[in-house]
Amino acid sequence: MRYTKAPLPFQGQKRRWVNELEEIAKALPSGSIVVDLFGGSGLCAHVVKNARPDLSVIWNDYDDYQARLNQIGDINDVADELRDVLARFPRNGKIPAGTDEHNRVLEILRRAKSQGLDMGTIVSWVTFSANNKTDVCESAALYNNLVMDRYSADGYLCGVERVSASFEEVLRELPNEAVLIVDPPYLSTDASRYGQRGEGVYWGIVEHLRLLSKVGQHRYIYFHSSKSEVSALDAELQALFVVSYLGEHRTIGKDVSTGSNTAGYTDYLTTNIGVSRGE
Ligand SMILES: C[S@@+](CC[C@H](N)C(=O)[O-])C[C@H]1O[C@@H](n2cnc3c(N)ncnc32)[C@H](O)[C@@H]1O
Numbered sequence: 001m002r003y004t005k006a007p008l009p010f011q012g013q014k015r016r017w018v019n020e021l022e023e024i025a026k027a028l029p030s031g032s033i034v035v036d037l038f039g040g041s042g043l044c045a046h047v048v049k050n051a052r053p054d055l056s057v058i059w060n061d062y063d064d065y066q067a068r069l070n071q072i073g074d075i076n077d078v079a080d081e082l083r084d085v086l087a088r089f090p091r092n093g094k095i096p097a098g099t100d101e102h103n104r105v106l107e108i109l110r111r112a113k114s115q116g117l118d119m120g121t122i123v124s125w126v127t128f129s130a131n132n133k134t135d136v137c138e139s140a141a142l143y144n145n146l147v148m149d150r151y152s153a154d155g156y157l158c159g160v161e162r163v164s165a166s167f168e169e170v171l172r173e174l175p176n177e178a179v180l181i182v183d184p185p186y187l188s189t190d191a192s193r194y195g196q197r198g199e200g201v202y203w204g205i206v207e208h209l210r211l212l213s214k215v216g217q218h219r220y221i222y223f224h225s226s227k228s229e230v231s232a233l234d235a236e237l238q239a240l241f242v243v244s245y246l247g248e249h250r251t252i253g254k255d256v257s258t259g260s261n262t263a264g265y266t267d268y269l270t271t272n273i274g275v276s277r278g279e
Pocket residue numbers: 006010011012013014015037038039040041042043044060062063165166167168183184185186191194195201203
């Protein structure tokens with residue numbers, strides 16, 4: 001089965017790049033090992049394995065997204081319960097504080113939390129929060145944003161090998177022949193927002209440089225954006241120290257608009273596959 005988005009919400013998943021990733025995967029030589037180094041939701045690993053079932057694909061599940069996938073049955077049960085409670089509210093309709101339904105929603109959320117369920121997903125059904133909130137204020141108005149379909153991850157990462165470690169540990173174990181999918185956090189972000197690694201996981205220029213210095217030894221598919229200045233950094237290193245970590249490569253860009261009042265940015269896929277030593 002072909003998924004074009006992750007089974008459960010995941011901020012930063014590469015759903016806009018599924019077609020390009022499939023094309024690149026199809027061109028890889030048989031016997032390739034593909035490693036999704038910053039695996040997140042596993043969408044990239046899924047896309048490659050689905051396009052090329054013959055290849056070995058490794059998913060680095062640094063955030064333990066697998067734990068969320070394992071909860072899908074329970075999460076669907078919570079959604080069913082909420083759907084019953086909110087039956088009289090239209091989609092996006094407001095559930096005012098103090099109403100019977102509001103109290104029942106809070107009760108269901110409290111129970112889900114005590115069961116250790118994926119509150120980022122569940123809270124998003126009754127708020128307009130895009131911030132991965134895992135709690136709601138008792139007096140806040142809620143909204144009926146429930147998804148209509150039941151979640152399913154059937155066959156999603158079938159045949160994909162899962163590891164869970166920092167990218168540097170994973171890289172140490174890999175042969176140079178391994179093909180890397182590289183999709184790190186944006187520069188200067190608190191990476192703990194992605195999952196279960198806790199506070200203080202920061203993605204800064206040092207991590208960025210360490211990564212950049214390693215990728216060029218491999219064939220790679222590198223996702224980045226105009227916000228993270230990967231190409232600019234590589235060009236600057238080349239100018240200053242006559243070293244290009246990215247080597248010969250090609251880049252595809254896609255503009256992202258962020259609303260009428262803010263400047264958009266560009267997402268990039270850079271790869272050395274199909275370029276010079278890339279085959
Ligand atoms: C932009 S997301 C990747 C999204 C993924 N490609 C997808 O389609 O869902 C970046 C991921 O890198 C993870 N990460 C942060 N620091 C890491 C590290 N030191 N080693 C490995 N992964 C890390 C984050 O937790 C997050 O899951």
